[in-house]
Amino acid sequence: MSFDAIPTDYSVARIVETVQQILGAGVLPPIIQAGHPVLRHVAAPYDGQLSDAELGHLIDLMRSVMHKAPGVGLAAPQLGIPLQLAVLEDQFEVDPEVAAVRGREPLPFFAMLNPRYQPLGTATAAFYEGCLSIGGLQAAVLRPESVRLDYTTLDGTQLERSFSGWQARIVQHESDHVHGVLYLDRAELRSLSCNAEYAARWSQPDIDRARQELGFLPDPAEDYGSGAGFPSVGK
Template identity: 75%
Template structure:
């Protein structure tokens, strides 16, 4: 069972001040790395700490940081902002075989506020994934193959949407960030590899070879 993170100590006023400082800096902020407390805290639910102009500016900045990294998702705590807000987008060209095996299809840009997911069905899939807050590392994580996401969009409209395959993985990864959970908390730690080793040895569509040679998920299904 995963550790339940402590709630952020930031007040609404401090969250807004932090956002205003980042927006006023005029440069892309650095992505917070593992070891910073904000990544291990329950982010505050959004309930009007920012006005609509500030929220839109923050979302635009987060999208820019995500593209610059580059990545397919970014949560506000990764910029040092303990607020339940994340942006997601996956428009990268990926090898056709990898896309087929991993169920990876393009994901149009969208922002989520106060998201929560639950599984749809009992299916799961295990693949390597990384994180912009654990620079240079990859590990295998088993996640729900399909999820239903409840969230509020930036206009304040409550929404519900189902995701499957790699899109579901991105949704789960970013939502976890808002609850102080990093992918390594769910990972097969024997699979942990730096990017160079991953690229040289394990960057296959599936994880069979890595599983056999690194000794994790013994006897599990071929994925």
């Protein structure tokens, strides 16, 4: 599936000014919501637009915003900054049954610049997913079960890492953000649920009931997984 997101029109000077305003405000910035154009533009590749100190402070701030939300990932565009930068961390305690179903293991904190991913193999899985920039909603998203992530570290090192299970889902969700893609672009829209309905009806580890009653991918031969939808990936 491809999307025709357009490149950001922010100049380097405007990006730097935006970052400096956010860092200088002295408070945690709000997470912008769907409808803001920056979420639909391809963010600028990071190539040294910020000083090392500014980049470090921005990453610390993003991590704090992610924790407060709470979420397991946050991309710079979600703060209104069109840079290909995201932070990821999953240390939440999860019910063992849910963790087993979704292949969810703790993900130590890391920041990634200019991320891109490719599927590893053909296996796919679907889980309910949410996003900190789409408040109050969740939907099932079919994604590759394992991916190879190519990204740049803060010191400029180019790395290649493999992820599977829920970690791969977080990587894909956050990488999509910096390329102007939201999870709803990939979602089964008939699965779309508000948080209250999700909690009341579809919060079991298995999504079979939601699939059957809401009528998405009704063919049981489809390679369609299961899972719960919180905390938000976007996240």
